[in-house]
Amino acid sequence: MSLAALNDIEDAIKATKRFLxxxxxxxxxxxxxxxxxxxxxxxTFPGAPTTSFGGDTDPTEPTPGGPAGPDIAPELTPELVALILGIAAVGLAAFLLYSVVGATMEFAFVAALRDEEVRLRRSVGRxxxxxxRLFAFRLAVWVVAITIAAAILLGVGASMGGWPPTVWNDGTILAVVFLAIPVLGVGALFLGTLLGFTNVFVVPVMLAEDRGVLSAWRRFWGTLTDEPLEFVAYLFLSFLLGIGVSMAVGFLLVLxxxxxxxxxxxxxxxxxxALAMAGGNTAVGALILVLALLYALLVFVGALLIQVPFxxxxxYYALFVLGDVNPDFDVVPDARAAVRTDGGDEGDDRDGTSGVAAESDDGPDRPGDGDDSGPNDRESGGGDWNVDREDRDGDDDRW
Known part of the structure; x- marks a missing residue:
């Protein structure tokens, strides 16, 4: 029996070349x-250095026989507390905004591969x-996972050393630490698989059939249980491909x-x-700072561009597997047809004159694209709703 997870790797490479x-x-x-x-x-939020407000010795107390040291401990004033809380609130708001936009971009990514056109502003609006909803699902999954892991570890610790954890002896703490390794390892594996399948399989189902997260999971679950070998093979192969991609990206990043x-x-x-010889130490410092920031910015943008093809x-690989296992969930029929007829080299007239009806940026939504789709759009599946392609040369300046 031929598995789609094996055959679709080459098709995904062709589709990527065709798209990019x-x-x-x-x-x-x-x-x-x-x-x-x-x-x-x-x-990423790297840990900031912590300031000690207590310990075995008082930093304000002079060392016997030595001079009194300066008082460097900050005074915890209401203004300082307000500043700390304000910074924390801004950081939390930025993280939540990033997470929501990231969840929205999952749909924008699939829509870009489906339409073979990247429309960021329109995708965010739609x-x-x-x-x-996807962000709420991710958050709920994380909360449940952390709660279960904490309950297991605290339960084992309480059964061995009593409650509260402050009364645990070294043996109990060591046992909990050792237990945390397999618990967190299994939890990370389960969590990664669940959220990964949500991103690459459930999000396309949400788009194809205009469903919510849980409804799409229930719809996808039937396909997952009907063809478990396909998805196990995909999971294994995608893991290997991920390792290869990481190595290639790392090599290109070094270059x-x-x-x-x-x-x-x-x-x-x-x-x-020249500035140092002229005695401009401040100018040298400013120059180094500007160059370092510019270098970091270029590296950051370059790293993102390196990620694009991979x-x-x-x-594409995940979408091809999903569409082959269940044609109702096929959100990239154009790319699939192109790469399987002529390898994707000539399957698409990129100047928009192939006889396929073009659609403007503000044209009608495809079924499942917006939240105002008609009642007949929900179960339309992957039929012909993706036939009309937008003009590739039109409105390239619009986001």
Whole structure:
């Protein structure tokens, strides 16, 4: 028996080549924005140095026989507390906004591969409600997972060392720590699979049949249980492909770091040396800071652009597998037909004159695109709703 998960890898490569070539810088940069939210980058909040407000010795107490040290402990004033809470609130709001936009971009990514056109502004306007639902689902899954893991660990610790955890001895703490390794490992595996399948399989079902997250999961669950071997094979192969993609991206990123560093050194070193000889230490510092920020920005953008073909391939692969297992969920019929008839080289007239009706940016929505679809759109499946393709050369400046 031939598995779609095995056969679709080559088709996904062809579809990626068809979608991304010839290189269109507008399309690539729009996809780079999608990568920032979906697959190419994320928000990290590195831990800040902590200030000690207590301990075995009082930092304000002078050392016997020595001079009194300066009082460096900050005074916890109401203004400082308000500042800390304000910073925390802004950080939380930024993280929530990033997460909601990231969930919305999952739909924008699939829609871009379906329409073979990247329309960020239109996609955000159409899919933000679904993005909110997807974000709420992700948040609920995380809360439930953390609650279950905490209940297991605290329950085992309480049965061994009593309650509260402050009375646990070293043996109990060590046992809980060792137990946390398999619990968190299994939890991470389950959580990654659940949320990963939601992104690559359930989101397309939501688009194809205009469903919510739970309804789409129930709809997809029947296909998952009917063809478990397909999805197990996909899970294994996507894991291997993910390793290969990570290695390729890492190699290209190293090349990017070196390639960008050379012109910065060639230009910045002589200028910095000349300023240093002139006694402009402040100017040298400012120059180094500006160059470092510019270098970091270029590396960041370059890293996102590097991700574009790899993440596009991985998502095409998942969509091809989904559509082959259940044709009702096929959201990329144009790409599928093109790569399986002529390899994707000539299956699409990219100047918009192939005889297929073009649709403007503000034209009618496809079934399942918006939240105001008619009642007959829900079960339309993957039939012919994706036949009309937008003019590739029209409104390229619109987001």
């Amino acid at each position: 070539t010839p290189v269109d810088r507008v399309r690539w940069f729009r996809l780079a924005v999608v990568m920032f939210f979906v697959g190419g980058a994320g928000l 899919y933000w409600r679904r993005g909110l 990017l770091l070196i390639a960008l560093a050379v012109p910065f050194l060639i230009v910045g070193a002589p200028i910095g040396f 993440q596009t391939f991985l998502r």
